[in-house]
Amino acid sequence: MAEWQRTHTCGDLTEAHIGQTATLNGWVLINRNFGNQIFVDVRDRYGLTQVVFEGDDADLYAAGDKLRREHCVSVIGVVRRRVKGKERTDIPTGQVELKATKLEVLNAAPPLPFSVTEFPDEELANEDLRLQYRYLDLRRRSLQNVLILRHKLNTVIREYMVAHQFLEIETPLLGKSTPEGARDYLVPSRVYNGEFYALPQSPQLYKQLMMVAGYDRYYQIARCLRDEDLRADRQPEFTQLDVEMSFVEQDDVIRIMEGLTADIFKQCLGVTIPTPLPRIGYADALLRYGSDKPDLRFGLEIQDIGDIAAESDFTVFKSVLAAGGVVRGINAKGAAATFSNSALKPGGELPKVVETYKAKGLAWMKFEGDKFTGSIEKFFPDAVKAKLKERLDVQPGDLVMFVADKESVAADSLGALRVYLGNKLGLIDPAKKTFAFAWVVDFPMFGYDEEEKRWVANHHPFTAPRDEDLASLETDPGKVRAKAYDLVCNGYEVGGGSIRIHRQDVQSRVFAMLGMAADDAKARFGFLLDALNSGAPPHGGIALGLDRWAMILSGTTNIRDVIAFPKNKQARDLMTGAPAVVEPRQLKDLGIKLG
Ligand code: ASP
Numbered sequence: 001m002a003e004w005q006r007t008h009t010c011g012d013l014t015e016a017h018i019g020q021t022a023t024l025n026g027w028v029l030i031n032r033n034f035g036n037q038i039f040v041d042v043r044d045r046y047g048l049t050q051v052v053f054e055g056d057d058a059d060l061y062a063a064g065d066k067l068r069r070e071h072c073v074s075v076i077g078v079v080r081r082r083v084k085g086k087e088r089t090d091i092p093t094g095q096v097e098l099k100a101t102k103l104e105v106l107n108a109a110p111p112l113p114f115s116v117t118e119f120p121d122e123e124l125a126n127e128d129l130r131l132q133y134r135y136l137d138l139r140r141r142s143l144q145n146v147l148i149l150r151h152k153l154n155t156v157i158r159e160y161m162v163a164h165q166f167l168e169i170e171t172p173l174l175g176k177s178t179p180e181g182a183r184d185y186l187v188p189s190r191v192y193n194g195e196f197y198a199l200p201q202s203p204q205l206y207k208q209l210m211m212v213a214g215y216d217r218y219y220q221i222a223r224c225l226r227d228e229d230l231r232a233d234r235q236p237e238f239t240q241l242d243v244e245m246s247f248v249e250q251d252d253v254i255r256i257m258e259g260l261t262a263d264i265f266k267q268c269l270g271v272t273i274p275t276p277l278p279r280i281g282y283a284d285a286l287l288r289y290g291s292d293k294p295d296l297r298f299g300l301e302i303q304d305i306g307d308i309a310a311e312s313d314f315t316v317f318k319s320v321l322a323a324g325g326v327v328r329g330i331n332a333k334g335a336a337a338t339f340s341n342s343a344l345k346p347g348g349e350l351p352k353v354v355e356t357y358k359a360k361g362l363a364w365m366k367f368e369g370d371k372f373t374g375s376i377e378k379f380f381p382d383a384v385k386a387k388l389k390e391r392l393d394v395q396p397g398d399l400v401m402f403v404a405d406k407e408s409v410a411a412d413s414l415g416a417l418r419v420y421l422g423n424k425l426g427l428i429d430p431a432k433k434t435f436a437f438a439w440v441v442d443f444p445m446f447g448y449d450e451e452e453k454r455w456v457a458n459h460h461p462f463t464a465p466r467d468e469d470l471a472s473l474e475t476d477p478g479k480v481r482a483k484a485y486d487l488v489c490n491g492y493e494v495g496g497g498s499i500r501i502h503r504q505d506v507q508s509r510v511f512a513m514l515g516m517a518a519d520d521a522k523a524r525f526g527f528l529l530d531a532l533n534s535g536a537p538p539h540g541g542i543a544l545g546l547d548r549w550a551m552i553l554s555g556t557t558n559i560r561d562v563i564a565f566p567k568n569k570q571a572r573d574l575m576t577g578a579p580a581v582v583e584p585r586q587l588k589d590l591g592i593k594l595g
Helices: 058-065 127-132 141-163 204-212 250-269 282-289 315-322 349-355 382-391 407-424 467-472 504-513 518-532 546-554 584-590
Strands: 021-033 037-044 047-054 072-081 096-107 186-188 196-198 217-225 237-246 279-281 302-304 326-332 363-368 371-373 398-405 437-441 446-449 454-457 484-489 492-499 539-545
Touching: 021 047, 021 058, 021 096, 037 058, 037 072, 047 058, 047 072, 058 096, 141 217, 141 250, 141 546, 204 217, 204 237, 204 518, 204 539, 237 250, 237 546, 250 437, 250 484, 250 492, 250 539, 250 546, 279 282, 282 302, 282 407, 282 437, 302 407, 315 326, 315 398, 326 407, 349 407, 371 382, 398 407, 484 539, 492 546, 504 518, 539 546
Parallel strands: 047 096, 279 437
Antiparallel strands: 021 037, 021 072, 037 047, 072 096, 186 196, 217 237, 237 539, 302 326, 326 398, 363 371, 363 398, 437 484, 446 454, 484 492, 492 539
């Protein structure tokens, strides 16, 4: 071992080491010169130790004084107790310090573009700057903690999957397009100019083929790539725990994943997630929460009041109902005083929330003293008011709000209003670390794309319809329910999967329903159709979005915090400069001419 190499990490030294000689390797977090003493905090992944340089060795003292932030150093010294009153209780090494006897600067660093100290109240530098120097940003303790937690997440997953007989199997990155509803990233072939590989949107078809091949239980911590517009919780490449099982029904997949969920939260956070998790039907979720990924940390449920609205004299409600729309309401309990009448006026704080989701307006009434108030109150005869009061459980001080529109608009806009109110009224306490999991089940198999005038798969085209609905596949596609299930937590979709079609005839019918002609289906998915006709077992699976899991576990709302080298919001890697132009020769090899 070379003399400079560490005997301990920066997180090791405690009172038990007092009097011993130790060598530490790490980075200078900060240095403070007090005239006769220089204190240097040396940091590594494991912790932080205070090193002291004193005047008894003038050369060493001078060398200590030259240290600057983020110099990489080796320090040899003697462990001693800190001066009384200078102990730190927030770190394990806080009782001791290392009195330096030798210093070696392993590598110096120029002044940094930003600080990595993370003092309380210290503002972070601009994110693009931090992404440009990501290797420095990653030195921040909070980011290190997140990535360490993410490692723990992967470890717990692997242990659980192995204990349940799953095989970890890798699938190709260069393949053929698997439709998950997004745009593909394409890779041009040099050998076959004009032909392209598609990077996987998921390993979906490969994992199904592993079931056909008899591997029975498969998993992979898989990278998936989707060329979509980025959002706070979306990156062009992301990681899924991808799972597939043979000879299973929906309940079997759900049970395995509930066990894993409980294990992850117990081992990563020490939190107990009671299982079985609640299940909620898709239609019910849309009605009550206005979303198929409801945040169940708080109530504020949406109610249909169409039947009551029909008895009112309010023409806005009545004409929407006559046109086949719905009238739904939400009772913001105790919020009458929180929102002034001007916050409720068209263009005001709350109407703005629903207008973003295309609602034409927000009708409202307050219940003050013993009566409803507000401009639409006069359209509701007493008997109708009494029904409204009962349906929405209205008490003095409550604010009730309504959206009348077509069903999807009413659901989306009231769903957004519900979440807005949940935050605004303090119904979600981030400090409490509540994790409200649920399964959303009974999804419709297809949705109708108004623009393209055709049916589209709600999950992906390999999802099985419910057996009892199979007969109406062609005759009443809107009514067909899928054997699909999503796992949601705190308003995020954290997983989704389905039982798959395992019979060729059914798969062909579904392709046809999606507007794929038989020869087109054969050209794109002939290999799957052949495989399904080769003794394919009943099978199903799921994928969990691990980036979102890491976000929830670490309490961040920024997906870039849980990925070591993320792209920025404009899909650029600011550190390496990708995407970048390439040599003309490379384009020539690929047969590509830029237009
Ligand atoms: N492949 C699906 C997805 O990526 C998940 C699944 O059905 O297993 O969303």
